[in-house]
Amino acid sequence: MEKPYVVGIDIGGTNSVFGIVDARGTILCSDSVKTQAYDKVEDYVDAVCAKLLPLIESEGGAEKIKGIGVGAPNGNYYSGTIEFAPNLPWKGVIHLAELFEQRIGIPTALTNDANAAAIGEMTYGAARGMKDFIMITLGTGVGSGIVINGQMVYGHDGFAGELGHTIIRRENGRMCGCGRKGCLETYCSATGVARTAREFLIARSDESLLRNIPAEEISSKDVFDAAEKGDKLAQEIFEFTGHLLGEALADFVAFSSPEAIVLFGGLAKSGDYIMKPVEKALNDNVLNIFKGKAKLLVSELKDSDAAVLGASALGWEVKDLK
Incomplete structure (x- = not known):
């Protein structure tokens, strides 16, 4: 059976917003953390998961989630890395998609925030079709x-x-x-x-x-x-x-x-x-x-929802974990 939901995580310089989204582009639930509060990326991933995992459970558990999409500054789709992002607290090359996959066990794809917005517009917004x-x-x-x-x-x-x-x-x-x-x-x-x-x-x-x-x-x-x-x-x-x-x-x-x-x-x-x-x-x-x-x-995407929707749209494209 096709898994009905995806997770979208948008990493901004100030806040990170995440939510669970259905195929129609409805955000079923969402939460956020302060990006700048975590100097170590591992602590950041722990903080996101502490709020995200209960949301996933509330919608039926990980078996209902097709994939996780992440939109981030300087995000590289090919490698799932954030590379030398000037406005984030973590320097150098950060293997963020891999960290979320290991922690949550759901396939994760990552791209930069503007590409995520485009994918969201194509999936749910003015560029449908x-x-x-x-x-x-x-x-x-x-x-x-x-x-x-x-x-x-x-x-x-x-x-x-x-x-x-x-x-x-x-x-x-x-x-x-x-x-x-x-x-x-x-x-x-x-x-x-x-x-x-x-x-x-x-x-x-x-x-x-x-x-x-x-x-x-x-x-x-x-x-x-x-x-x-x-x-x-x-x-x-x-x-x-x-x-x-x-x-x-x-x-x-x-x-x-x-x-x-x-x-x-x-x-x-x-x-x-x-x-x-x-x-x-x-x-x-x-x-x-x-x-x-x-x-x-x-x-056509509401400003408040667009970041999460854009990132989540990437979740429909991810391949299952080996």
Whole structure:
């Protein structure tokens, strides 16, 4: 009999959220632990299992679980490892999938968080039934998952699809956490929007509600709230951000001719402020043979559920343990 449930574990820099999910994408139960509270990865795995194992028992035990999927920063699908993740407390190469398999006895697969989001969107969300699409996650950074012919693109080493680190500004580009300058994520992430706000406020003298907030404390949510109140400067910040993102998406379309580009994350929920300039710049810059072909969609997964759902979708694909 087909096992009816999977487990999804999303490892964030601050919190790790996990839950049990059925085939329809319903999260039956969930819990979380603080990622940063555990300096040793073994202690972290113990802490997750202490909360996860009772959830598994409450849904009928391990024999009802097809697999465990883990989404993590710098996650390598091929090896089940997290490799040199700057925002996690464990350094170097961590064999996390193996640790969970040994501890729980359920086959476990791991990938990076943006790929997990793409798999979740394909399994439960806006990309259901699609074989070719690109997922762009607009959070603290810009992540991406590329699906071609129904398959996730991992490349030869497991790390393909770092579209957030394509360079969009060669001249005077912003410094990126990756050590290079001008990466897409320095402009089109939530952090990038806040940086743009600070730059605009320094360079210009027009009035803005954003001037009431200490510059270093401005967030992308503050920019959205100001735009909603009719603040012209805030609206121009979104215009600038959306234009750069749309130009970059036009290049990504040329790469894989996707049926759709799905945007996920808080910024994608900024409505027309971001979507209109993105769509215009995409249409203005895309190669003629691709014009009007790639749909621009916003994720259908609820923010609060998306991380667990994305990771859990990987659980349906895992092979049984030998």
